[in-house]
Amino acid sequence: MLDIRRIYLEPAAAELPRGQEILARFPGAELIEVESHHRIPELYGDETNVSRWVRIKTESLVLGIKKSLTARPNGRSSDFIAPSTANGCAMACAYCYVPRRKGYSNPITVFANIDKILGYLERHAGRQGVKPEPDQVDPRDWVYDIGENSDCSVDATISGNVRDLVDLFGRLPNAKASFATKYVNRDLLSWDPRGGTRVRFSLMPAADSKLLDIRTSPVADRIEAINDFVAAGYEVHVNFSPVVVREGWLDDWAELLTHLDDALSPEARAQLAAEIIFLTHNDRLHEVNLGWHPKAEEVLWRPDLQQPKRSQTGGWNVRYRTGHKGRYVAALTDLISARLPYCNIRYAF
Template identity: 25%
Template sequence: MDVTRPLAPGAPAAPHSASGEAVDTHDLDAVAPPPRPARRWTPKRVVATPAAYDHAHGRRIMALVEAHGLEVERLRGNRLTGLRGESDRETYARAKATMAIVVSPPSRRKLQPIAPSADWRVDLAEGCPAHCQYCYLAGSLTGPPVTRIYADLDDILAGLADYAGRGTITSRRADRRDEGTTFEASCYTDPLALEHLTGSWRRAVEHFGAWDAPVQLRWTTKFDDVDGFVGLAHHGRTRVRSSVNCRPVTTRVEGGTSRLEDRLAGLRRLARDGYPVGVTIAPIIAVPDWQAHYGELLDAVAAAVGDVPGLDLTAELITHRFTPGSKEVLLGWYPRTRVEMDEQARSRKHGRFGAVKYVYPAETMAQLRSWFQHELADRLPSCRILYWT
């Protein structure tokens, strides 16, 4: 990625009121301007399979969609159709603009471990309307990238009790045992991009809030539409993380997402409402002058949440990587991308089942890891790093 824009010189001045008097940073919420309207996705086409109509939550989703002035098209069968265009680009555009209300396949109901994030991956949806040019879903999902919302949410949530206490990532690790059995609900989607049309994650938060057990729901987002979550009886059993990055990444390769400032403002609101929160810094990309750019990011996080009483803040640090398959898909979606995917500049690694992936060389990885560990401890001393990968 070519990064030429210099950072603004000097540190930001201390905030002042309209009269010119210095303002106590603990009172910033009282003097800050009203928040910007949250960024919300509006699909061009919404379809529902016949099976989705058999589930109460599916019908709730349809009612929400219609309340937003969108029409729900009932398909004749349970197979999604009409997504293919005359070219890969047209197929991509059609799929990205489509929301499908479906029933989850049986494979999604059998939970899988999701190391290093959580004990179990639980899917409430699949697909994301954002346009991130490094999107890891390009190598994880097959077919056109349509956003599928699962109508059988009530059955999905009811089945989670069978997995409590059975995980190996947080349930049995001494350094994370305080999190209880963890369920990651944003592996294949972005909750806040979809919540205004689905209500799925709000119901999940309420489910965990009423679940009197050592369990935790987890999800991460690049959006800021948190209004529906403030005031819920979450009882600290949902950790919301904001997926953040340095400005050369957020402004150039994360299309269709909320601004960094708005994401952090949303994170602050949730932290003040008692949620455990976190930042998912991903993917960490070694752009030119990356130390200065990521230093600016960490300072922005500290300014957003550093003064929140009782703050429970974590960080998850994920470096950029790609596979031959994901590179091929991404270059088809974004042929002029600035994201560096040069196999010659990377180390070749083998993942699970022998899959090939390309990561930063050991020297670069060591520099990145050392810097983030030191700077997080210095700039956000209350922040706990959950993992590095």
């Protein structure tokens, strides 16, 4: 997945222990100093990069300092979005929203000031005290999403940031980490999460994944890993996302749910919960995809099924039409309730 040949780095990041650790891991890489990790013209905002989309993800790494430390309220997947310890991704899912923000490529950026991030999170969790009552996020803990802009399973192949986070939340009495992933990294099974980390394996029918989940672990491998992660001390949920409406979509979801039901151990079933997120697409990402993966747009860009809404960044997001979408959501949630009656559906939209 990674063949790092160039590391763009902020000099201050290279001076920190985590930065030095990452540089030592890739001793043959060309080092290119930059003023800011998010202002690198040859990576971001250059439309000619679309033809080198996957190559840039494979060969480039950015090493920076996370300057703004804020835990933003969430309320769906988590109570808070933790400050990022990385952003970008080595994978190339055709529906990913991150390229909309970073331009025509989004290789992994790792933040070296992990100690400051850990300290901030521990103090923030301490200020929350005991969670006053159960909610759909968690019945007991304050949950922090640690992977909003990256895939933590892949990030863990580059640095110790993710392990440090798992260790932190393993000892916090009132807080839990959470991240969604499409990559099976079995190195995580040797860690000791002590129930303090929720892993959300993203699942979709195999036909959709083959077309849209570029450079990810096969869906069958993600399902196979669930029991092992539960046995290793992780809480494991599933993330049915994005749900793409197309001919035969519900039949393919029924097949996926049967596969999942057959694979789960009693322990995995007892703690299973799901999030369901139907596809939201974007006109700018649509244009990007036409330059490297136009086949995906045949199912992602469906004006006959979708309605536009102006995004906060000035573009247009598209989602399934009001009224129709409600029927799609009901059809899938009814199917899940029938096939996986033990699975708590935390939310669906």
